[in-house]
Amino acid sequence: xxxxxxxxxSVVLVLALSAAMASAQESAxxxxxxxxxARYEHEVERVVGPVRRQYLTKLKTLHKRLTRKDDLQGALxxxxxxxxxxxxxxxxxxxxxxxxxxEYDNNSSRSYGIRSNGTAIxxxxxxxxxxxxxxxxxxxxxxxxxxxxxxLKGKRLHVEHFNPKSLxxxxxxxxxxxxxxx
Numbered sequence: 001x002x003x004x005x006x007x008x009x010s011v012v013l014v015l016a017l018s019a020a021m022a023s024a025q026e027s028a029x030x031x032x033x034x035x036x037x038a039r040y041e042h043e044v045e046r047v048v049g050p051v052r053r054q055y056l057t058k059l060k061t062l063h064k065r066l067t068r069k070d071d072l073q074g075a076l077x078x079x080x081x082x083x084x085x086x087x088x089x090x091x092x093x094x095x096x097x098x099x100x101x102x103e104y105d106n107n108s109s110r111s112y113g114i115r116s117n118g119t120a121i122x123x124x125x126x127x128x129x130x131x132x133x134x135x136x137x138x139x140x141x142x143x144x145x146x147x148x149x150x151x152l153k154g155k156r157l158h159v160e161h162f163n164p165k166s167l168x169x170x171x172x173x174x175x176x177x178x179x180x181x182x
Contacts, residue, residue, distance in 0.1 A: 037094075037095065052085060055085060066078060083135070093138065096114045097115065100157050100179065102157065102177065104175065104176035106174060110123075110124055111124055112178070119131070122142060127144060129141050131150070137149050138150045138151070141165065145164050147168050155179075156178065157180075159175065159176035159177070159178060160174075160175055160176075
C-alpha cells in the first residue's frame with residue numbers, strides 16, 4: 001500500500017501531475033511562461049548540473065565497491081540514491097507544448113503536435129502517442145514499433161529516433177533537430 005508520494009514511481013508522478021495541470025489549464029499556459037520556465041530550468045541545470053554529475057560519479061564508485069564486497073543491501077541503497085539524483089527535476093512535458101518541425105540527419109522531416117495533456121501527434125501521418133518518462137528520458141511512443149527520445153536544449157528539440165524501439169537506449173539512433181513552428 002502506498003502511504004506517501006515518495007513511494008510512487010517518478011513516471012506516474014510526472015504524468016499524473018502533467019495530466020492534472022493539463023485538464024485544469026488546457027489552453028491557459030501562456031507561451032511566455034513556458035519560455036521563462038525553460039530559461040530558468042536551463043540556468044538551474046547549468047549551476048547544479050556539475051555538482052550532480054560529480055556526486056553521481058562518487059556514488060557509482062561507491063556502488064561498484066559495495067558490489068565487489070558483496071554488500072548487496074548497501075549497493076541497493078546507493079543505487080536508489082543514484083536513481084533519485086539522476087532524474088532531472090526539469091522533466092516537464094509542458095515545456096514541449098506546441099508544434100515542432102523536426103529535420104533528421106537522413107534529410108527526412110516530420111511535424112509534431114505536443115499537447116499539454118502529455119499526448120503527441122505526428123501531424124504528417126496522424127499517428128498519436130503518449131509522452132512517457134523513463135528515468136531521465138522523455139520518450140514518445142506512437143505504437144508503430146519505433147520510439148523517439150525528446151530533449152529540449154534551449155529553444156531546440158533534439159530527437160533520437162530508435163527504429164525498432166528495441167534499440168533504445170543503447171542502439172545508435174537517427175538524430176533530428178526540431179524548431180518550434182507555433
